[in-house]
Amino acid sequence: MALLTALLIGLVFGAGIAVSGMANPAKVVNFFDIAGSWDPSLALVMGGALAVAYPGYRLVLRRPAPVLDPRFHLPERRRIDAALVWGSALFGIGWGLSGFCPGGAIPAIGLLRPEPLIFTATMGAGILAAKAQQRWAAERRSDRARRQGACRGCG
Numbered sequence: 001m002a003l004l005t006a007l008l009i010g011l012v013f014g015a016g017i018a019v020s021g022m023a024n025p026a027k028v029v030n031f032f033d034i035a036g037s038w039d040p041s042l043a044l045v046m047g048g049a050l051a052v053a054y055p056g057y058r059l060v061l062r063r064p065a066p067v068l069d070p071r072f073h074l075p076e077r078r079r080i081d082a083a084l085v086w087g088s089a090l091f092g093i094g095w096g097l098s099g100f101c102p103g104g105a106i107p108a109i110g111l112l113r114p115e116p117l118i119f120t121a122t123m124g125a126g127i128l129a130a131k132a133q134q135r136w137a138a139e140r141r142s143d144r145a146r147r148q149g150a151c152r153g154c155g
Helices: 002-020 025-032 041-060 082-098 102-111 114-150
Strands: none
Touching: 002 102, 025 041, 025 082, 082 114, 102 114
């Protein structure tokens, strides 16, 4: 049942992206082109999404748990750190340059055009590279801590 519900929600989301024109990268790029052919429709789509999502979250989060899961899966970290800032900046740069964000690119794959396929493939490669870098950094921190712990009492 949960899988079917996720599929239906994804279809509704994808249809909304398609109907609003947000699967068209030119609309997104034109939104960022304030000095040129500015198209404010993306702001209207975002405003409409917020108008639905905000009260929806407030209502749903009053429940002790979701209907199809034993608990809510919400972000636990509240701190704004370098990883969040850099990730947000990279997301915005990629969105502005390509005209795609994951929410618009995935439904656009159905158009069978090369652009969303290339974007999604490079996004996947970026996710894999970021995860590899995080593992490498964690191993490095662990090695450093091990070396420092082994040398207690040295000197």
